[in-house]
Amino acid sequence: MGLNSREVKRLLKRLGIQDLNLEEVSNVTKVVIYLGDGSTIEINKPVVARMKMQGLSIYQVQAVDAETKVVKPQSTTPQQRSSLIMQQTQQPTVAKTPQQYEPSEDDIKLVMEETGCTREEAIKALKETNGDIAEAIIRVQSQRDTK
Template sequence: MFPGKMNPKKMKQMMKQMGMEMDELEGVEKIVIYTADGNYVFDNASVVATTMQGVTSYQITGDARFEEAVPEIPDEDVALVASQTGATEDAARAALAETRGDIAEAILKLAQ
């Protein structure tokens, strides 16, 4: 779209003439994008806000890591797994966490 090497000031001036503004957000320490399966975490990311025709969009640059969501484990599930396997509640909770809340799989895991 833009030929060869262009002066950054000239580029910014052209973008402003087209009604486009870009600003880097200062002081960004961490960005987290929450999803049902887990969170995408960006540490030390840079963020550029681009406004064009009244709409602002954000561009994130950096290395992301994915942290899986830890399911909430009801006390009733822990008690059930513990009673079925004879394991302690701590062991039952650990097995449920490892199997992402799957009761049958946690029972099979502890029964081995």
């Protein structure tokens, strides 16, 4: 089914790319990708590898087409979708407390651009989420939906 992490390492070495810290993520049974229109791509029995470069993690997901399906959204209101997304993204984190985290200018601008919120709202959301940009955007959008 595609390349395993060892084959990818050999291929990258032949291309002159070394030291990518490529490692297979074990025990992955399913990967779900959430699309902007509310639909999802569900991948069963994937092979997942992670590369670490310069403080970033890049995930590679490989699957047989027969194990992949696209699920169209049910008709839901924007508030219901935001609620579902919030439930899916809530995970216990061992991160900095909101008092320790100070958002960068780029993060603030990104949240403002994606949500149309004020600078203060973006900073507050980023601090509340310890810098998790996606969660901050969702938080601002869900707060606006409830107003």
